[in-house]
Amino acid sequence: MAVDGAQLWTLNQRLLSVVMDACSAELAQLGLETKEFFVLAEVAASPYPAELAAALMIPKASVTVYVRNLVAKGFMRREIDDEDLRRHRLILTAEGQAARDRALSALAAEFDRRLARITPQDRTELQRILLEMLKTPE
């Protein structure tokens, strides 16, 4: 019997929102909105607003807002990039790094609570499958 794609998709969807929901209180305690957290978590890998927008698949204008909030909260700061004066290089402050790390652990902990129900082999399996499905086609 074939596995139903729509059902799998729904399952996955549900799983993510359950996990996120379970964590949002903890994130709030760190002073982070959900969306802000995504930006905070990605900024090390994508240190410019345009990169963040592309990586997170959200509009540039939204990045502007989230970054403004994160700067106001002291989690990051902007610096003008020497290479290209139009660019704002985003730099995590010490508090920003601490908040990101704590938020990531909270999230991982919740996800791990779910992962704990499956075997380590299954976890490796899951990772392999997701990676495969995410590879950009050709």
Add this chain to the structure above:
Amino acid sequence: MAVDGAQLWTLNQRLLSVVMDACSAELAQLGLETKEFFVLAEVAASPYPAELAAALMIPKASVTVYVRNLVAKGFMRREIDDEDLRRHRLILTAEGQAARDRALSALAAEFDRRLARITPQDRTELQRILLEMLKTPE
């Protein structure tokens, strides 16, 4: 080496938004916004607004809005429940069922394009893992 929960979570997150993004054009063609689609797809299993809000983990007020739109588009209608006169029983119209089915196939097709990269065994595997992780604790 242990599989990193936070990373898995991010992978999964990314996968879902890529798939949803790839489908939104097709949904729009059916006259469905993304959020509306979720309501349309769930209404058969959760035929009252309060149930929908709980199942989809969105605020009651938002359900009111989506249902209003779906009713306006002729995809469903409200009926007063005889058992409890406060309740609105939601009923899919023929067009609603057709749109839901077409939208679900579109989504499944896109997800299947991803699933096609992995073996049937892996798909079964994935389903089993997700189900396990979604089971409500104790």
Add this chain to the structure above:
DNA sequence: TAGAATTAGTTTGAAACTGTACTAGAAGAT
């Protein structure tokens, strides 16, 4: 080196979302 085309990021204004307060009906207690 001057203009056209591109790109980074922000601002603006309008649409989408949702917390709160509300109305109507139901259920329980006295």
Add this chain to the structure above:
DNA sequence: ATCTTCTAGTACAGTTTCAAACTAATTCTA
């Protein structure tokens, strides 16, 4: 019966999100 108390759904109003227009810096072309 009446009085809480609770639940279903909606309306309103404040906030969040984002498409489009904009400004500024860069790159390309000649």
